[in-house]
Protein backbone atom coordinates (compact mmCIF):
# COMPACT_ATOMS: atom_id res chain seq x y z
CA UNK A 566 0.00 0.00 0.00
CA UNK A 567 1.50 3.42 -0.93
CA UNK A 568 2.54 5.65 1.96
CA UNK A 569 0.00 8.15 3.17
CA UNK A 570 1.50 11.33 4.56
CA UNK A 571 0.63 14.79 5.78
CA UNK A 572 2.83 17.85 5.44
CA UNK A 573 2.36 20.77 7.80
CA UNK A 574 2.45 24.01 5.81
CA UNK A 575 1.65 26.26 8.74
CA UNK A 576 1.44 25.56 12.46
CA UNK A 577 0.99 28.99 14.03
CA UNK A 578 -1.89 30.26 16.12
CA UNK A 579 -3.79 33.38 14.99
CA UNK A 580 -1.13 35.88 16.12
CA UNK A 581 1.18 36.96 13.27
CA UNK A 582 4.50 35.22 13.70
CA UNK A 583 7.94 35.51 12.10
CA UNK A 584 8.69 31.84 12.60
CA UNK A 585 5.45 29.99 11.85
CA UNK A 586 2.88 30.29 9.05
CA UNK A 587 -0.83 30.15 9.75
CA UNK A 588 -2.94 26.99 9.82
CA UNK A 589 -2.67 24.79 6.75
CA UNK A 590 -1.63 21.25 5.94
CA UNK A 591 -1.73 18.97 2.95
CA UNK A 592 -2.74 15.30 3.19
CA UNK A 593 -1.73 12.71 0.59
CA UNK A 594 -4.11 9.83 1.23
CA UNK A 595 -5.37 6.99 -0.97
CA UNK A 596 -4.00 8.73 -4.06
CA UNK A 597 -5.73 12.02 -3.27
CA UNK A 598 -4.12 15.35 -2.42
CA UNK A 599 -6.27 17.28 0.02
CA UNK A 600 -5.53 20.75 1.35
CA UNK A 601 -6.85 21.33 4.87
CA UNK A 602 -7.25 25.02 5.69
CA UNK A 603 -5.49 27.82 3.83
CA UNK A 604 -3.89 30.10 6.42
CA UNK A 605 -1.45 32.39 4.65
CA UNK A 606 1.14 32.16 3.17
CA UNK A 607 -0.32 28.84 2.03
CA UNK A 608 0.53 29.24 -1.67
CA UNK A 609 4.17 30.08 -0.90
CA UNK A 610 4.43 27.04 1.36
CA UNK A 611 2.82 24.75 -1.24
CA UNK A 612 5.43 25.97 -3.74
CA UNK A 613 8.21 25.43 -1.20
CA UNK A 614 7.01 21.83 -0.65
CA UNK A 615 6.77 21.29 -4.44
CA UNK A 616 3.07 20.43 -4.24
CA UNK A 617 1.55 20.52 -7.72
CA UNK A 618 -1.24 23.12 -7.68
CA UNK A 619 -2.90 21.20 -10.49
CA UNK A 620 -2.89 17.98 -8.48
CA UNK A 621 -4.86 19.24 -5.47
CA UNK A 622 -8.14 17.31 -5.48
CA UNK A 623 -10.08 19.24 -2.83
CA UNK A 624 -9.77 22.04 -0.30
CA UNK A 625 -11.39 21.57 3.11
CA UNK A 626 -11.88 24.69 5.25
CA UNK A 627 -12.62 24.15 8.95
CA UNK A 628 -14.05 27.59 9.70
CA UNK A 629 -13.68 31.15 8.50
CA UNK A 630 -11.22 32.77 10.90
CA UNK A 631 -8.61 34.48 8.70
CA UNK A 632 -5.70 32.45 10.09
CA UNK A 633 -7.40 29.43 8.45
CA UNK A 634 -8.68 30.88 5.16
CA UNK A 635 -6.85 34.10 4.18
CA UNK A 636 -4.50 32.30 1.78
CA UNK A 637 -7.26 30.85 -0.42
CA UNK A 638 -7.33 33.39 -3.30
CA UNK A 639 -3.56 33.07 -3.78
CA UNK A 640 -3.88 29.27 -3.92
CA UNK A 641 -6.42 29.78 -6.74
CA UNK A 642 -3.87 32.02 -8.48
CA UNK A 643 -1.33 29.21 -8.17
CA UNK A 644 -3.76 26.78 -9.78
CA UNK A 645 -4.26 29.23 -12.64
CA UNK A 646 -0.82 30.70 -13.35
CA UNK A 647 1.51 27.97 -12.08
CA UNK A 648 -0.43 24.80 -12.94
CA UNK A 649 -2.61 26.05 -15.85
CA UNK A 650 -5.32 23.99 -14.23
CA UNK A 651 -8.51 23.18 -16.14
CA UNK A 652 -10.16 20.87 -13.58
CA UNK A 653 -12.70 22.40 -11.21
CA UNK A 654 -11.59 22.61 -7.58
CA UNK A 655 -14.14 21.72 -4.89
CA UNK A 656 -13.86 23.85 -1.76
CA UNK A 657 -15.84 22.45 1.19
CA UNK A 658 -16.65 25.03 3.85
CA UNK A 659 -19.25 26.19 6.37
CA UNK A 660 -22.36 27.24 4.46
CA UNK A 661 -22.37 30.72 6.04
CA UNK A 662 -19.32 31.77 3.98
CA UNK A 663 -20.18 30.47 0.55
CA UNK A 664 -21.83 33.52 -1.02
CA UNK A 665 -19.16 35.83 0.37
CA UNK A 666 -16.28 33.63 -0.81
CA UNK A 667 -17.84 33.15 -4.24
CA UNK A 668 -17.99 36.90 -4.52
CA UNK A 669 -14.45 37.25 -3.19
CA UNK A 670 -13.13 35.05 -6.00
CA UNK A 671 -15.07 37.07 -8.61
CA UNK A 672 -14.21 40.50 -7.19
CA UNK A 673 -10.53 39.59 -7.13
CA UNK A 674 -10.97 39.09 -10.90
CA UNK A 675 -10.58 35.30 -10.82
CA UNK A 676 -13.39 34.83 -13.35
CA UNK A 677 -13.93 31.22 -14.49
CA UNK A 678 -13.76 32.39 -18.12
CA UNK A 679 -10.26 33.70 -17.41
CA UNK A 680 -8.76 31.05 -15.15
CA UNK A 681 -10.45 28.17 -17.07
CA UNK A 682 -11.82 26.29 -14.06
CA UNK A 683 -14.56 26.74 -11.48
CA UNK A 684 -14.01 27.21 -7.78
CA UNK A 685 -16.84 24.97 -6.65
CA UNK A 686 -17.88 25.93 -3.11
CA UNK A 687 -19.83 23.23 -1.28
CA UNK A 688 -21.50 23.49 2.16
CA UNK A 689 -20.72 21.24 5.11
CA UNK A 690 -23.34 19.47 7.16
CA UNK A 691 -22.58 18.04 10.60
CA UNK A 692 -21.92 14.30 10.34
CA UNK A 693 -22.72 14.08 6.62
CA UNK A 694 -19.98 12.14 4.83
CA UNK A 695 -18.82 13.00 1.31
CA UNK A 696 -16.16 11.49 -0.94
CA UNK A 697 -12.93 12.93 -2.32
CA UNK A 698 -11.86 10.08 -4.57
CA UNK A 699 -11.53 7.05 -2.30
CA UNK A 700 -11.33 9.22 0.83
CA UNK A 701 -14.50 9.39 2.90
CA UNK A 702 -14.62 12.80 4.59
CA UNK A 703 -16.90 13.50 7.53
CA UNK A 704 -17.18 16.98 9.09
CA UNK A 705 -18.13 17.24 12.75
CA UNK A 706 -19.30 20.50 14.28
CA UNK A 707 -17.21 21.91 17.13
CA UNK A 708 -17.96 24.48 19.85
CA UNK A 709 -15.07 26.80 18.87
CA UNK A 710 -17.34 29.71 17.92
CA UNK A 711 -20.20 29.22 20.38
CA UNK A 712 -19.19 32.11 22.63
CA UNK A 713 -18.67 34.64 19.84
CA UNK A 714 -21.95 33.60 18.25
CA UNK A 715 -23.68 34.54 21.50
CA UNK A 716 -21.72 37.81 21.77
CA UNK A 717 -22.22 39.07 18.21
CA UNK A 718 -22.80 36.38 15.60
CA UNK A 719 -26.55 36.20 16.11
CA UNK A 720 -26.82 40.00 15.88
CA UNK A 721 -25.01 39.98 12.52
CA UNK A 722 -26.83 36.91 11.19
CA UNK A 723 -23.66 34.77 11.03
CA UNK A 724 -24.17 31.12 12.03
CA UNK A 725 -20.60 30.72 13.40
CA UNK A 726 -20.34 27.00 12.52
CA UNK A 727 -16.83 25.49 12.75
CA UNK A 728 -15.99 21.89 11.90
CA UNK A 729 -13.33 19.28 12.50
CA UNK A 730 -12.65 16.69 9.80
CA UNK A 731 -12.42 12.92 9.81
CA UNK A 732 -10.78 11.30 6.74
CA UNK A 733 -10.98 7.55 6.12
CA UNK A 734 -9.68 5.36 3.29
CA UNK A 735 -8.22 1.87 2.83
CA UNK A 736 -8.77 1.00 6.48
CA UNK A 737 -6.91 4.08 7.72
CA UNK A 738 -8.52 6.91 9.63
CA UNK A 739 -7.17 10.35 10.53
CA UNK A 740 -8.70 13.54 11.93
CA UNK A 741 -7.90 17.25 11.84
CA UNK A 742 -9.37 19.41 14.57
CA UNK A 743 -9.50 22.83 12.94
CA UNK A 744 -10.21 24.97 15.99
CA UNK A 745 -12.08 23.65 19.02
CA UNK A 746 -13.98 25.18 21.89
CA UNK A 747 -12.73 22.54 24.30
CA UNK A 748 -10.73 19.34 24.07
CA UNK A 749 -13.95 17.36 24.55
CA UNK A 750 -15.00 18.37 21.00
CA UNK A 751 -12.65 15.61 19.84
CA UNK A 752 -14.84 12.90 21.34
CA UNK A 753 -16.84 12.83 18.08
CA UNK A 754 -13.87 11.10 16.39
CA UNK A 755 -12.37 9.16 19.31
CA UNK A 756 -14.92 6.35 19.39
CA UNK A 757 -12.99 4.26 16.84
CA UNK A 758 -9.25 3.80 16.16
CA UNK A 759 -7.44 6.78 14.67
CA UNK A 760 -4.08 6.31 12.95
CA UNK A 761 -3.33 10.01 13.36
CA UNK A 762 -4.99 12.89 15.17
CA UNK A 763 -3.86 16.41 14.25
CA UNK A 764 -5.17 18.70 16.92
CA UNK A 765 -4.86 22.34 17.79
CA UNK A 766 -3.72 23.39 21.26
CA UNK A 767 -4.57 27.09 21.43
CA UNK A 768 -7.95 27.18 23.15
CA UNK A 769 -7.50 24.85 26.15
CA UNK A 770 -4.71 23.52 28.32
CA UNK A 771 -2.51 20.66 27.12
CA UNK A 772 -3.49 18.86 30.32
CA UNK A 773 -7.19 18.90 29.36
CA UNK A 774 -6.26 17.64 25.88
CA UNK A 775 -4.12 14.84 27.27
CA UNK A 776 -6.83 13.90 29.77
CA UNK A 777 -9.35 13.67 26.89
CA UNK A 778 -6.96 11.46 24.91
CA UNK A 779 -6.00 9.19 27.81
CA UNK A 780 -6.77 5.53 26.93
CA UNK A 781 -8.33 6.50 23.59
CA UNK A 782 -7.53 4.39 20.47
CA UNK A 783 -5.19 6.90 18.83
CA UNK A 784 -1.86 5.77 17.35
CA UNK A 785 -0.27 9.22 16.94
CA UNK A 786 -1.14 12.70 18.12
CA UNK A 787 0.32 15.72 16.31
CA UNK A 788 -0.09 19.01 18.15
CA UNK A 789 -0.36 22.12 16.02
CA UNK A 790 -1.65 25.70 16.38
CA UNK A 791 0.03 26.00 19.80
CA UNK A 792 -0.61 29.46 21.20
CA UNK A 793 2.44 31.65 21.52
CA UNK A 794 3.03 31.09 25.23
CA UNK A 795 2.74 27.31 24.87
CA UNK A 796 5.00 27.32 21.79
CA UNK A 797 7.70 28.94 23.93
CA UNK A 798 7.43 26.01 26.36
CA UNK A 799 6.91 23.20 23.81
CA UNK A 800 9.95 21.28 25.09
CA UNK A 801 7.99 20.61 28.29
CA UNK A 802 5.11 18.88 26.51
CA UNK A 803 6.53 15.35 26.02
CA UNK A 804 7.23 15.01 29.76
CA UNK A 805 3.73 16.27 30.51
CA UNK A 806 2.21 13.79 28.03
CA UNK A 807 4.02 10.93 29.76
CA UNK A 808 1.73 11.25 32.79
CA UNK A 809 -1.21 10.45 30.49
CA UNK A 810 0.42 7.54 28.68
CA UNK A 811 0.89 9.60 25.52
CA UNK A 812 4.66 10.16 25.46
CA UNK A 813 5.30 7.70 22.61
CA UNK A 814 2.40 9.02 20.55
CA UNK A 815 3.12 12.76 20.67
CA UNK A 816 4.53 14.89 17.85
CA UNK A 817 4.92 18.67 18.09
CA UNK A 818 4.28 19.95 14.57
CA UNK A 819 6.56 22.49 12.92
CA UNK A 820 6.17 24.13 9.53
CA UNK A 821 7.39 21.73 6.86
CA UNK A 822 7.17 18.64 9.10
CA UNK A 823 5.91 15.45 7.46
CA UNK A 824 4.09 12.68 9.32
CA UNK A 825 3.38 9.29 7.73
CA UNK A 826 0.39 7.26 8.77
Ligand SMILES: [Zn+2]
Nearest residue numbers: 628630709744
Ligand atom coordinates in the same frame (compact mmCIF):
# COMPACT_ATOMS: atom_id res chain seq x y z
ZN1 LIG B 1 -10.48 29.94 14.91
